[in-house]
Amino acid sequence: MTTVTLRPMTPAEFDEWQDALAEDYAAEQVASGRWPYEGAVRRARDESARLLPQGPDTRRMLLRVAVDADGETVGRSWVALDPPHGMPGIAFLYDIEVVESRRGQGLGRALLAATEDAARQAGAAALELNVFGRNAAAVSLYDSAGYAVVTQQMRKPL
Template sequence: MTTVTVRAMTPVEFDEWQTAIAEEYARDQIAAGRWSADGAVERARDENTARLPQGLDTPRMLLLRGVDADGTPIGRAWVGLDHPRGAPDLAFLYDIEVLPSRRGSGLGRALLAAVEQATADAGAGALELNVFGTNAAGIGLYESAGYEVSTQQMRKTLAGGSPRAETTEE
């Protein structure tokens, strides 16, 4: 079995991650049709800053670096110990990622297990996450790790309609 442990991110790792996660999150939101490309990275940075107002020192947040048995960084994770919608005893996994050069060798499953243990050690009774419907690898990983669908959003583009139609109230 692949061994992965987690430790707190260093300030340098946090700064690098802030840039990368904003770009990745913006790409995901654009691909999902939720945001336009214009200003998406700035919007992602703003959302992350709102969730992490004290950066690396924001209370009730786990900002973790996954490392292999040799101590080499292999990935990262971000867990909020308080659910964003206030659900009791439920932590939220905002981000988890294995470095692209290290994917495909079981490290994702091992990192997820290490993150789950760190979250349980911090006192959370359950962990929730969102995964985009187009992320087949992620969905497969989470299902095989025992995650179940708790909510689901669905979308259909209507013929003759605009998927970005705006409504106004007077």
């Protein structure tokens, strides 16, 4: 079984991650039709800055880097211990990602398990997340890891 270890994200890793996160999140929002292309990256950066006002030192946020047995960075995750819905005891997984060159090796499942464990150790009784419907690999991973749909947003072009 593949395992990873989590460690806190450094300030330099945080800055690099913020750039990548803004680009990726903006692209997903545009592709889903939720945001216009114009200004999407700026909007993503603003959302992140609002949620992480002290960067990697923001209270009640778990910003973690995953390393493999050789100490190589293989991914990252971001969990809010006080989720946007305000449900006591329910943490929220904002971001989880395995580095592209290491995908398909079971690291996503290992990173998810380690992230769940970190949230549990921080006092969370449950972990929620949103996943874009077109991300079939992520939907499959979460389903096989025991996540259940609790709300679903749907759209039909007219």
